[in-house]
Amino acid sequence: MTIAPRLKSSDNMTLAAPTILLVEDDGALRTLTARALRQNGFNVLTAATGAEMWVSLRTSVVHLIILDIMLPGASGFDLFRRLRRESNIPIIFISARGSEEDRVLGLELGADDYVAKPFSTRELAARVSAVLRRGGFEGAAEGIADGHVPEVLCFDGWQVSLTRRELRAPSGAIVDLTGAEFDLLSTFLSHPQRVLGRERLMELSRSRIGDSSDRSIDVLVSRLRRKLQASGSEPPIVTVRGVGYMFRVEVSRA
Amino acid sequence: MLALGLRLFRRMGLPERLLAILLLVVLVEIIANAVLFERANSFELRRDDAERIAENLVLASRAVAQAPPDSRAQVAAALGTKRFSLKWLPPTNRNRGSLGLANLRAQIIEIEPDLALADLELHLEELPGKGNIGGSLQLPDRSVLKFHTHANAAWKLTAGRVVSLVFPTLLLVALAWVLLRATLKPLRAVIGATRHLGSGPPRPVPEGGPDELRQLIRALNDMQERIHQSLVERTQTMLAIGHDLKTPLARMRLRLDEGEVESEIREGISRDIEEMRLLIESIQAYVDNGGEAIPAERIDIAVMAETLVDTAADRGADATYEGASSVVVCARPVAIRRALSNLIENAIHYGGNARVSVRRDGDGAEIVIEDDGPGIAEERIADALQPFVRLDTARSRDTAGMGLGLPIVQKAVRMENGTLDLRNRPEGGLRATIRLPLETK
Numbered sequence: 257m258t259i260a261p262r263l264k265s266s267d268n269m270t271l272a273a274p275t276i277l278l279v280e281d282d283g284a285l286r287t288l289t290a291r292a293l294r295q296n297g298f299n300v301l302t303a304a305t306g307a308e309m310w311v312s313l314r315t316s317v318v319h320l321i322i323l324d325i326m327l328p329g330a331s332g333f334d335l336f337r338r339l340r341r342e343s344n345i346p347i348i349f350i351s352a353r354g355s356e357e358d359r360v361l362g363l364e365l366g367a368d369d370y371v372a373k374p375f376s377t378r379e380l381a382a383r384v385s386a387v388l389r390r391g392g393f394e395g396a397a398e399g400i401a402d403g404h405v406p407e408v409l410c411f412d413g414w415q416v417s418l419t420r421r422e423l424r425a426p427s428g429a430i431v432d433l434t435g436a437e438f439d440l441l442s443t444f445l446s447h448p449q450r451v452l453g454r455e456r457l458m459e460l461s462r463s464r465i466g467d468s469s470d471r472s473i474d475v476l477v478s479r480l481r482r483k484l485q486a487s488g489s490e491p492p493i494v495t496v497r498g499v500g501y502m503f504r505v506e507v508s509r510a
Numbered sequence: 511m512l513a514l515g516l517r518l519f520r521r522m523g524l525p526e527r528l529l530a531i532l533l534l535v536v537l538v539e540i541i542a543n544a545v546l547f548e549r550a551n552s553f554e555l556r557r558d559d560a561e562r563i564a565e566n567l568v569l570a571s572r573a574v575a576q577a578p579p580d581s582r583a584q585v586a587a588a589l590g591t592k593r594f595s596l597k598w599l600p601p602t603n604r605n606r607g608s609l610g611l612a613n614l615r616a617q618i619i620e621i622e623p624d625l626a627l628a629d630l631e632l633h634l635e636e637l638p639g640k641g642n643i644g645g646s647l648q649l650p651d652r653s654v655l656k657f658h659t660h661a662n663a664a665w666k667l668t669a670g671r672v673v674s675l676v677f678p679t680l681l682l683v684a685l686a687w688v689l690l691r692a693t694l695k696p697l698r699a700v701i702g703a704t705r706h707l708g709s710g711p712p713r714p715v716p717e718g719g720p721d722e723l724r725q726l727i728r729a730l731n732d733m734q735e736r737i738h739q740s741l742v743e744r745t746q747t748m749l750a751i752g753h754d755l756k757t758p759l760a761r762m763r764l765r766l767d768e769g770e771v772e773s774e775i776r777e778g779i780s781r782d783i784e785e786m787r788l789l790i791e792s793i794q795a796y797v798d799n800g801g802e803a804i805p806a807e808r809i810d811i812a813v814m815a816e817t818l819v820d821t822a823a824d825r826g827a828d829a830t831y832e833g834a835s836s837v838v839v840c841a842r843p844v845a846i847r848r849a850l851s852n853l854i855e856n857a858i859h860y861g862g863n864a865r866v867s868v869r870r871d872g873d874g875a876e877i878v879i880e881d882d883g884p885g886i887a888e889e890r891i892a893d894a895l896q897p898f899v900r901l902d903t904a905r906s907r908d909t910a911g912m913g914l915g916l917p918i919v920q921k922a923v924r925m926e927n928g929t930l931d932l933r934n935r936p937e938g939g940l941r942a943t944i945r946l947p948l949e950t951k
Contacts, residue, residue: 282757288764295768326753352756353749353794360804360844374760374787377767429808429838432817432847434824479820482835483813 274319274388275299279309279335280350281327289322289380296381306330318345320388322371322380325351325358336365346387350375363420366407390418408510409445411503412492414484415510416445423483436461437480440473444493444503453500477501523721527689535682542674549670550634551612555661560614563659564621566594567647570657571628574598575649586655594659601652609634609671611643634671642668696723700730712738748797752790759783759790792914795848796897796921804842806926811846811875811946812837812868818851819866827858833867837875839946845922846946850877852915853942857881861939870948874928877944885934894932895920919944 276298280286283304290300301316303309306329312318321339325332336347349362352373362370368387371380409416413426421438423431433441443452443460452460454473461473481491492505522530555563570589574596577585586598611632619626628647635644635658646656696719703715712734717724763783766776812834822829850866857864861881868877886894886901893899900913916932919942923930928946935941 282761285757285761285764288761288768291768292764352753352760373756374763374783376763425810425838427808427838429810430814430843431810432814434817434821436824437817 273297273299275301275317276384277301277303277309277312277316277318277321279303279306279321279327279332280324281305282324292377292380293384296377296384298381298384306335309335313343320346320348320384322348322350322384325349325353325362333361333365336362336367340366346390348383348387368419409507410510411445411448411507412489412505414492416441418442426489431483433480433483436476437483440476440480444501445507448503448505448507451496451499451502457500524723527720531682531685531689534685535678538681539674539678542677546670546674547609550609553611553634554613554617559661560617561621563594563643563661564618564625566659567618567625567630567645567657568622570596571625571647571649571655574655575651579651579653582653590657594657597656599654599656602654604631604646604648604654614643634668692719695719696727700727703730703734707734707737745797748793752794755786755790759786792918795845795918796914804844806840806842808838808840809843809846810836811839811841811877814843814847815850815866815868815877818847818854819864822854822858822864828863829854829858829866830864831866833869837868837870837948839875839926839948841926841928841946842922845925849919849922849944850879852919853879853944856915857883857940857942860884871945873948875946875948877946879942879944880935880939882939885938885940886932888934891932891934895930 276293278286278290278293278300280289280302281304286302286304290302293300301312301318303312306327309321309323323332323335327335332349332351336349339345339347346368348369348371349358349367350371350373351358351362359370359372368390369383371383407417407419409418415424416422417424421433421435423433423438423441425431439461440457443457447460457473457477461476477493477495481493484493485491492503494502494504496502519527519530554560570586573589574582574586582598586596590596611634615630615632618632619630625647628649630645630647632643632645635642643661644656644658646654648654696715696717699715699718700723703713706713712731714731714734715727717727719727762779766779766783771779813836815833816831816835819829819831854864854866857879858881861883863881863883865880866878868875870876890901894901894916896913897917898913916930920930923944923946926946928944931943931945933941933943
């Protein structure tokens, strides 16, 4: 399921594999993670400390950084703040703490994703792909993303945070979605006001974070529709008889 | 003067205070008795009343003295009237009443001087029964004639006597009440603080009350600090262990992914890694107080419950949702989601199925999770909420977890000022009810 990632931003790299800088202090884990990412088609640079990270960043073009929160010396959060001051490189935190505070803090700071240890090769590769894609992979032609990370999307008063994978009703209340439902919603949001066939929907949704369940698209759509209808308004997803579904309302960036 | 006394009183310790109260009561008693004694001694009857008593006594003493000794008792009884009863006793030591009536005695002796020779004694009866004035005199052969009589004017003295008995008691009760209230006020704060001991940050109790109580409060505040410190250390240790275990687990998982391993073994090890991850995460979820730092948010608890049910059902479990389609509460989403998920997973694991419903209930939201399983033995329901207690010890090895599932639920629900109620359904199976306040903030 690995998608050979295309990068829109750097012209001469368009067809080359994106380069990922892995900052992890545990030697064995660093080697294993790097190998796993390489197997999934990424270029990988590694760094054991913050200092090594800065050296790598000066000497190579990096498209994404995977940063362990617990590093000797400077914490990942501090490194993150300094990184953000200098560049917009997408950053994924990995952490063994798994505490919710870390997750929330990380995402609040503006990390593009947060992966808890232990992670599987597949999970990490999928997250990396998803972040790279959000960062411009799908391109303007396909959706609304055009090079910048669209943090929050809005439609009809609803808000969707792609990084936190969170949907909020017009009242501001968090509305839970299953992983598959969220993937489906994301697909609709990147193709608003266009009719999408079931097959196409399935394909697009599956290529997102991954573990979509085997539920049929129809079941997922009806669940999603019910949740989006809870506040009493017209559901934004309409059935196009014989063809598929369409997200009928306009989507804007917050 | 009063202010000075109060200030002095405030500075006293508990025994000093009690002693002060006791002294005060004794003082009041002495004063009351002295006043009564004085009044009794100066008590006089109207002349005709005194004359009646004097005459009766002279006549009776003569009549009894002349009767043969073995019939004196009957004679004495026969001479008595309803208002003036008489009783003869063989020679004994007379016990005199505590409240002598000196003036009355003088009055009577003035009328009948003979009675002085007979060693007349008069007293006020402590408990008015046969009469309110009692007395006795000695016959020539040292036998005793006792009498009781009513004198109308004596009731005031009797009332005074009763008051002197009751008043100090009343005073004692009143003072004790005031003292105890004043003393218990800081004690109540101590009791309140002990209830919260160990949950959340220490809340120092303001020092107040007598010295002993101040010391107790100081000791309690120190203890709070120590408990808090040791809880913080426990949390740090547990989190550190969890953290340190996760890196090797991550290595194992990646090694498994890249190694050439038979699929059966791969699956087995995968499951083991997953179980270890869940164990570590349940410890982290239980001890991590970081949850308090995350602000509460508006969440649609109905959608949350339904989503968890859908996820379980998609996995093939027997889980159903029924109830409101949208109920918004204010809570920490991650903690509450984990709480609901734990209850649903428990229902499926131990009961075989989960029926979930959410409804608005007055100013709260009620979430009910039921199953059709065996339930929990009544006497073990409280145990189920204790951390690290597992109820299914006999067949424990096939269930993952460390006995933290329900304690995590309890903790999460309490953090939102909600309640968790576990009980067996009359039809069989367990019912867990969570009540959360609707978005009140």
